[in-house]
Amino acid sequence: MPHAVEVAGLRKAYGSTVALDGVDLTVAAGSVLGLLGPNGAGKTTLVRILTTLLSPDAGQARILGLDVAGDAERLRPRLGLAGQHASVDELLTARENLRMVGRLYHLPRRTAARRADELIERFDLGDAADRPVKGFSGGMRRRLDLAASLVNEPPVLFLDEPTTGLDPRSRLGLWEIIERLVEDGTTLLLTTQYLEEADRLADRIVVIDHGQVIAEGTGDALKERVGGQVVDVRVADLAEVEHARSVLSSLAHETPTSEGALLSLPTDDGVGTLVRAAQKLEAAEIAVTDLAVRRPSLDEVFLTLTARDDQDAAP
Ligand SMILES: Nc1ncnc2c1ncn2[C@@H]1O[C@H](COP(=O)(O)OP(=O)(O)OP(=O)(O)O)[C@@H](O)[C@H]1O
Numbered sequence: 590m591p592h593a594v595e596v597a598g599l600r601k602a603y604g605s606t607v608a609l610d611g612v613d614l615t616v617a618a619g620s621v622l623g624l625l626g627p628n629g630a631g632k633t634t635l636v637r638i639l640t641t642l643l644s645p646d647a648g649q650a651r652i653l654g655l656d657v658a659g660d661a662e663r664l665r666p667r668l669g670l671a672g673q674h675a676s677v678d679e680l681l682t683a684r685e686n687l688r689m690v691g692r693l694y695h696l697p698r699r700t701a702a703r704r705a706d707e708l709i710e711r712f713d714l715g716d717a718a719d720r721p722v723k724g725f726s727g728g729m730r731r732r733l734d735l736a737a738s739l740v741n742e743p744p745v746l747f748l749d750e751p752t753t754g755l756d757p758r759s760r761l762g763l764w765e766i767i768e769r770l771v772e773d774g775t776t777l778l779l780t781t782q783y784l785e786e787a788d789r790l791a792d793r794i795v796v797i798d799h800g801q802v803i804a805e806g807t808g809d810a811l812k813e814r815v816g817g818q819v820v821d822v823r824v825a826d827l828a829e830v831e832h833a834r835s836v837l838s839s840l841a842h843e844t845p846t847s848e849g850a851l852l853s854l855p856t857d858d859g860v861g862t863l864v865r866a867a868q869k870l871e872a873a874e875i876a877v878t879d880l881a882v883r884r885p886s887l888d889e890v891f892l893t894l895t896a897r898d899d900q901d902a903a904p
């Protein structure tokens with residue numbers, strides 16, 4: 590499959606802050622790439638470069654075969670962007686906002702009006718279409734923002750943290766809208782801080798931290814990389830947590846994490862680790878109130894991936 594997006598050796602610094610430190614990635618045409626990273630990882634910087642809003646210091650990025658720096662004018666009408674912060678006009682109504690975007694893309698007045706009506710219908714904004722945006726909820730704003738990014742029917746779409754700050758129901762609604770878009774063949778790059786979101790929407794996930802790609806693959810592959818299971822140990826006495834951690838640390842390939850009296854050990858062999866943990870704790874005379882094997886949560890996968898990077902970066 591041809592690549593709709595090709596990025597090689599991209600670098601960008603703001604003064605002494607290195608935001609992108611040599612990023613390489615590709616997005617196959619018609620596929621969804623999830624760009625996953627914590628605050629400050631460089632996600633927005635990458636999206637702004639790819640949507641021609643910011644120029645890179647070094648490296649190359651081509652979209653639909655066009656260079657983001659050299660062919661920006663030709664490329665811009667083929668791209669859609671819903672930024673991290675809503676870009677709609679608060680004083681205008683939803684319908685007026687969408688018509689205005691259409692006019693910015695030089696659509697004839699009538700076409701712009703028809704496009705606005707279609708998008709209002711599709712994004713379930715009918716009831717609020719003629720009210721000023723300043724009274725909209727967060728979920729309605731995000732839907733309107735996404736609608737605005739589609740006015741020009743872009744073949745390549747960028748969504749920068751489309752669901753951050755939304756409640757679970759609004760998030761689910763937006764996921765369904767995004768999935769329908771993708772079924773229609775749009776190539777999508779979306780950034781997120783949630784592995785769950787990347788896992789649900791993306792064909793491939795690229796994890797970035799400190800401006801570098803630290804992992805990539807499918808959601809399942811990333812989960813596997815962290816180890817298949819977690820053993821939870823709850824110690825009876827909070828004062829014994831550090832003692833228990835040192836006793837257990839030889840059993841797992843990561844240092845056990847803890848929250849209160851609960852220690853968690855990532856492992857490939859849940860039951861075997863559980864048995865050995867019980868023996869070691871008993872030998873050390875550490876009393877436990879709970880001992881269990883479970884699958885890792887997505888948050889743990891993400892924390893482990895980004896923590897690994899911190900260890901690598903340490904001197
Ligand atoms: N205009 C700017 N001036 C100076 N530094 C900046 C600017 N924009 C971003 N940075 C810095 O560059 C780094 C990457 O920022 P970026 O906004 O790309 O991260 P992000 O992954 O989008 O984070 P978030 O999840 O918080 O949106 C951060 O250290 C940030 O502080």
Ligand SMILES: [Mg+2]
Pocket residue numbers: 632633634673749
């Ligand atoms: Mg950002």
